[in-house]
Amino acid sequence: MDKPKIAQTEPYEVNLKTGKYWWCRCGLSKKQPYCDGSHQVTDFEPMKVEIKRDGKYWFCGCKHTGKQPFCDGSHQALR
Numbered sequence: 001m002d003k004p005k006i007a008q009t010e011p012y013e014v015n016l017k018t019g020k021y022w023w024c025r026c027g028l029s030k031k032q033p034y035c036d037g038s039h040q041v042t043d044f045e046p047m048k049v050e051i052k053r054d055g056k057y058w059f060c061g062c063k064h065t066g067k068q069p070f071c072d073g074s075h076q077a078l079r
């Protein structure tokens with residue numbers, strides 16, 4: 001598996017509290033957009049994300065963003 005699986009071709013809109021989160025990079029997690037350990041059969045590692053302010057965030061769902069872990073609009077080219 002050299003490319004991530006496209007979990008969905010749109011971002012995940014989430015309301016987060018200050019804290020640490022693990023963003024799924026491989027696309028295999030069943031708990032999108034967060035890691036559930038599924039990457040262990042791949043060469044991918046989840047990304048640790050530190051949220052410093054409560055608020056709304058858009059995590060990339062297509063796993064092809066250039067601004068990991070957040071959506072940069074790249075998913076539009078994958079539809």
Ligand code: FES
Nearest residue numbers: 061062071074075
């Ligand atoms: S969902 Fe991946 S760039 Fe928008």
